[in-house]
Amino acid sequence: MSKQTYWKTIGKKRDLVPGSGVGARLGKCQIALFWIPDMDDRVFAINNYCPFSGVHILARGIVGDVEGEPVVATPLYKQHFSLIDGRCIEHDDVAVDAWEARFEGDEVQVQVSEADELAA
Amino acid sequence: MSKEKLVVLGNGMVGHHFLEHLAETGLAGDFEVTVIGEERSIAYDRVHLSEYFQGRSASDLALGTAELYAEWGYDLRLGVKATVIDRDARTVTLSDGEPLSYDKLVLATGSYPFVPPIPGNDLPNCLVYRTLEDLDAIREAASTANTGTVVGGGLLGLECANALQELDLDTAVVEFAPRLMPVQVDYEGGEVLKEKIQSLGVQVLTGRATQRIEKGANAGLRMVFQDDRMLETDLIVFSAGIRPRDELGRDAGLEMGERGGVKVDDQCVTSDRNILAIGEVAAWNDCCFGLVAPGYTMAKAAVSTLSGGDALFQGADMSTKLKLMGVDVGAIGDAHGDQHAGARVFRYLDQISQHYRKLVVTGDGRRLLGAMLVGDNSYYDTLMQYFSNQLDLPEHPESLILPANEGGAPALGMDALPDSANICSCHNVSKGDITSCIQDGSATCLGDVKGLTKASTGCGGCAAQLKDVVDHEMAALGMEVSTALCAHFEHSRQELEHVIRVEGLRSFREVRNAHGKGLGCDICKPTVSNILASIWNEYVLKEEHAGLQDTNDTFLANMQKDGTFSVVPRVAGGEITPKKLIVIGEVAEEYGLYTKITGGQRIDMFGAKLNELPAIWQKLVDAGFETGQAYGKSVRTVKSCVGNTWCRYGVQDSVKLAIDLEDRYKGIRAPHKVKFAVSGCTRECAEAQSKDFGVIATENGWNLYVAGNGGMRPRHGDLFATDLDTETLVRTIDRIFMFYIRTADRLQRTARWIENLEGGLDYLKQVILEDSLGINADLDTQIERLVGNYECEWKATLNNPESLKRFRQMINEEGDDPNVVMVSERGQPRPANEKEKAELIPSVTV
Numbered sequence A: 001m002s003k004q005t006y007w008k009t010i011g012k013k014r015d016l017v018p019g020s021g022v023g024a025r026l027g028k029c030q031i032a033l034f035w036i037p038d039m040d041d042r043v044f045a046i047n048n049y050c051p052f053s054g055v056h057i058l059a060r061g062i063v064g065d066v067e068g069e070p071v072v073a074t075p076l077y078k079q080h081f082s083l084i085d086g087r088c089i090e091h092d093d094v095a096v097d098a099w100e101a102r103f104e105g106d107e108v109q110v111q112v113s114e115a116d117e118l119a120a
Numbered sequence B: 001m002s003k004e005k006l007v008v009l010g011n012g013m014v015g016h017h018f019l020e021h022l023a024e025t026g027l028a029g030d031f032e033v034t035v036i037g038e039e040r041s042i043a044y045d046r047v048h049l050s051e052y053f054q055g056r057s058a059s060d061l062a063l064g065t066a067e068l069y070a071e072w073g074y075d076l077r078l079g080v081k082a083t084v085i086d087r088d089a090r091t092v093t094l095s096d097g098e099p100l101s102y103d104k105l106v107l108a109t110g111s112y113p114f115v116p117p118i119p120g121n122d123l124p125n126c127l128v129y130r131t132l133e134d135l136d137a138i139r140e141a142a143s144t145a146n147t148g149t150v151v152g153g154g155l156l157g158l159e160c161a162n163a164l165q166e167l168d169l170d171t172a173v174v175e176f177a178p179r180l181m182p183v184q185v186d187y188e189g190g191e192v193l194k195e196k197i198q199s200l201g202v203q204v205l206t207g208r209a210t211q212r213i214e215k216g217a218n219a220g221l222r223m224v225f226q227d228d229r230m231l232e233t234d235l236i237v238f239s240a241g242i243r244p245r246d247e248l249g250r251d252a253g254l255e256m257g258e259r260g261g262v263k264v265d266d267q268c269v270t271s272d273r274n275i276l277a278i279g280e281v282a283a284w285n286d287c288c289f290g291l292v293a294p295g296y297t298m299a300k301a302a303v304s305t306l307s308g309g310d311a312l313f314q315g316a317d318m319s320t321k322l323k324l325m326g327v328d329v330g331a332i333g334d335a336h337g338d339q340h341a342g343a344r345v346f347r348y349l350d351q352i353s354q355h356y357r358k359l360v361v362t363g364d365g366r367r368l369l370g371a372m373l374v375g376d377n378s379y380y381d382t383l384m385q386y387f388s389n390q391l392d393l394p395e396h397p398e399s400l401i402l403p404a405n406e407g408g409a410p411a412l413g414m415d416a417l418p419d420s421a422n423i424c425s426c427h428n429v430s431k432g433d434i435t436s437c438i439q440d441g442s443a444t445c446l447g448d449v450k451g452l453t454k455a456s457t458g459c460g461g462c463a464a465q466l467k468d469v470v471d472h473e474m475a476a477l478g479m480e481v482s483t484a485l486c487a488h489f490e491h492s493r494q495e496l497e498h499v500i501r502v503e504g505l506r507s508f509r510e511v512r513n514a515h516g517k518g519l520g521c522d523i524c525k526p527t528v529s530n531i532l533a534s535i536w537n538e539y540v541l542k543e544e545h546a547g548l549q550d551t552n553d554t555f556l557a558n559m560q561k562d563g564t565f566s567v568v569p570r571v572a573g574g575e576i577t578p579k580k581l582i583v584i585g586e587v588a589e590e591y592g593l594y595t596k597i598t599g600g601q602r603i604d605m606f607g608a609k610l611n612e613l614p615a616i617w618q619k620l621v622d623a624g625f626e627t628g629q630a631y632g633k634s635v636r637t638v639k640s641c642v643g644n645t646w647c648r649y650g651v652q653d654s655v656k657l658a659i660d661l662e663d664r665y666k667g668i669r670a671p672h673k674v675k676f677a678v679s680g681c682t683r684e685c686a687e688a689q690s691k692d693f694g695v696i697a698t699e700n701g702w703n704l705y706v707a708g709n710g711g712m713r714p715r716h717g718d719l720f721a722t723d724l725d726t727e728t729l730v731r732t733i734d735r736i737f738m739f740y741i742r743t744a745d746r747l748q749r750t751a752r753w754i755e756n757l758e759g760g761l762d763y764l765k766q767v768i769l770e771d772s773l774g775i776n777a778d779l780d781t782q783i784e785r786l787v788g789n790y791e792c793e794w795k796a797t798l799n800n801p802e803s804l805k806r807f808r809q810m811i812n813e814e815g816d817d818p819n820v821v822m823v824s825e826r827g828q829p830r831p832a833n834e835k836e837k838a839e840l841i842p843s844v845t846v
């Protein structure tokens, strides 16, 4: 499968909530988008699925930082996931997918490959 | 081999301690134990007997239960008196006839109040103060009396005077000696004490010997003194000392102490080796001990003796620290300085604030022999440590009793104490016992230490000292040294509350910019937002607050394990109309929700999807429901019983009060959730004593309990005030609630708060009832702002399109989370488990 990547528009900036997360559809995946005005107005995208509870809820967690790295705390059992690479801070062997994300004008875009679009 | 027969005579505090210790050390099974108690109640906390007048019941004061005794395998017989001991036959005759044989006998019969042989001392309304029944009799007599007099100005006499005053009697104390508390204090101390007590409205007559008691002209009784002066009073309570109940031993020919009491040796064995004596009835070294701590040590020694151990009783320190009618009195060791040749004395007297302190030191000024305190016991713990560990005194020993601003010495550091230093004398817990359970990891907080060592669970006098030891040890081990909230704020919750309120900060960003760093986290964000809500009570989903909230607050609903939500409308006081019940039924049916009656007297609907919440709440709000805030750290429910409207026992309208309270406090956010309950009478069907705020109706108004808790570590609430009218009740709750919000830790319920509050319940009473901090007006203003600002968060959200946009599972797709799957059970939906899910949706997305 092609490794080629491109930017895909997911929604509008006004759909997001400053300092927090929302859920979105990406192919067959549910992803979580976080808008952090306090960090150069950046946006992050990781999988919305929490491997600890088996539910799509990461977007509902509280955003913060662990020694400067932006993270989200999963709302049911409170583990932390890095918004940069999706790795779980408490457990080295657990991670969720992460994507590059950006604002383009008033649009929110995520960098995807064809694999993402098709992924189960 | 048949078990040895062990008979215990007397089921008082020490007898109980003996039985408890026997069971705890695993020896109970070695004996066939029978317990004979003359009183009708199982052993109770006589030390706190006076609290019976403040609303604690016999069962609150009880030290054990019949079930517990049964579990331990003891045969408990109450309301039965032992009348004769036959040492040859080894039997005890009981008042109900049946003789009982024993192999070992333990005498724990305590003392009786001494009534001076004054003619007329047996007239009606001449009473004593020792048992629950005595207190019932006093209460009964007081109900028709206006004035009351206590004969005896010692420790118990003053406690009794306090009780009479609380029963609304004009109270007098008559003392034969020229001063109050002659055992503990000297002339100067007595004068200071007398003035303090008179200023509380109690008449104090010292140096008065009563000649006779006769019928009065203006009151029920008249006391005639040696100089023919008279005092008329409606009731008299004798509190002129105690005498050991040694008659059984005396009649059986056991050896007696010089001044009474059954003589015992260090093993608590009497002159008959099959008979032991413990507690106030025992005379060790010709001395009977009228305090509970020595009795407890004897009880342990006796258990050890019976099991061939070597624990001994070797005398006790009679130092005491008490608060009588709000006045501190302390006596340590040789307080009068008359037991040691060559002793030297330092005195400090302040007649303005009425403080008196005295130090008794050795001739060379190196060691402390004793001390006396009136008016301020904060010096006690330090002095006690110098005394009991015989530490070297500082170069200027007087610094130990000077006020801090006069160069008084700072409190003794914990490091200065040896491990053997006794911290809790009631339960004989040393500093080493405490530090070792922290060091080995079995205790990680004050509560654990209390549970493991029992320290501070007796008279409570050592609480401050215990806390110091625990804090110090934890700090030394690097445990929880910091009170910082998290990596982003160095402040404790209390400190943050203070700066936010005082500096008028309104958003997380302002707070973080001024006092914190970084993005924040899932600890500080909800905490700050919670504090902001407690102070300003703004809409929690306002844009600048939205991202701070815990998930449950964000969606105004509690998230369940499958990612769906529960819906809990407020049902104030548990009262609901049939119409509203129907609406709940209809909504649940329409959205396929599981319904359940909660433990908080309302109805919970489970299984709502994120995107369904607004529509569900629209229906509920339209039908007149408000959010129940089951998600917030805020007021949950005010549970009620049906009260006097229907119930034959009810004395007040508990439902109305519950609804009024719930309406008043709903929406207020606090350090943790806060629960209330109101019962219509003392039967307490609403379980108010297990709530943060519990109210129980009385004939005259309401009794208020605070800091109860169910949950992980249950706690009965403390009685805070009695017979309040509704207005005063509400004002009192307002202030306690606000003070809790200001000073509690993050996620600390009121139970743990009060346990950790320095000075505990007494301190809280001073703050709230006496306004000792001068903040009541401020608390009143703050709570009025919160009450006045209430709005139903769901109603506000439904009117706010900006907030509503969050209630979508995905921003670029309509509908709900396809991975949520329900199955049916007992006619209702429930979340599918993993296996069912795999079968129902073969391609579970990961």
Ligand code: SRM
Pocket (backbone or CB within 6 Å): B558, B559, B560, B566, B567, B568, B596, B597, B598, B599, B600, B601, B602, B603, B604, B630, B636, B637, B639, B673, B675, B690, B691, B708, B709, B710, B711, B712, B713, B749
């Ligand atoms: C629904 C209910 C159980 C039920 O089916 O009856 C319930 C359910 C939950 N309780 Fe509870 N508690 C419920 C009554 C109680 C009671 C009984 C009462 O209030 O009289 C208690 C003991 C009393 C007390 O609080 O002192 C109780 C003690 C707890 C505790 C332990 C608190 C403690 O101080 O130890 C927790 C955990 C916590 O808050 O940290 C808790 C937490 C919870 C949470 C919020 C757990 C969670 O975070 O998911 C549950 C979610 C509720 C939901 O989704 O709506 N729940 N919980 C009850 C809701 C009452 C209501 O109408 O609001």
Ligand SMILES: Cc1cc2nc3c(=O)[nH]c(=O)nc-3n(C[C@H](O)[C@H](O)[C@H](O)COP(=O)(O)OP(=O)(O)OC[C@H]3O[C@@H](n4cnc5c(N)ncnc54)[C@H](O)[C@@H]3O)c2cc1C
Pocket (backbone or CB within 6 Å): B009, B010, B011, B012, B013, B014, B015, B016, B036, B037, B038, B039, B046, B047, B048, B049, B050, B080, B081, B082, B083, B108, B109, B110, B111, B129, B130, B131, B156, B159, B245, B248, B278, B279, B280, B281, B289, B290, B291, B292, B293, B295, B459
């Ligand atoms: C109001 C009050 C306040 C006090 N405050 C303090 C304080 O602050 N600090 C402190 O250390 N101490 C205090 N004390 C003293 C403390 O309560 C006693 O030291 C303690 O109760 C002694 O325990 P005991 O088991 O020896 O006697 P008790 O508790 O008196 O128990 C003896 C029991 O034996 C029963 N009994 C007696 N004879 C017989 C018989 N023949 N057959 C069957 N049963 C019999 C009695 O009825 C009684 O129930 C206070 C006492 C009172 C009354």
Ligand code: SF4
Pocket (backbone or CB within 6 Å): B641, B642, B643, B644, B647, B648, B649, B650, B651, B654, B679, B680, B681, B682, B683, B684, B685, B686
């Ligand atoms: S607490 Fe009293 S008034 Fe209320 S229901 Fe129970 S018995 Fe009746």
Ligand code: FES
Pocket (backbone or CB within 6 Å): B423, B424, B425, B426, B427, B455, B456, B457, B458, B459, B460, B461, B462, B463
């Ligand atoms: S000294 Fe009485 S409880 Fe510790």
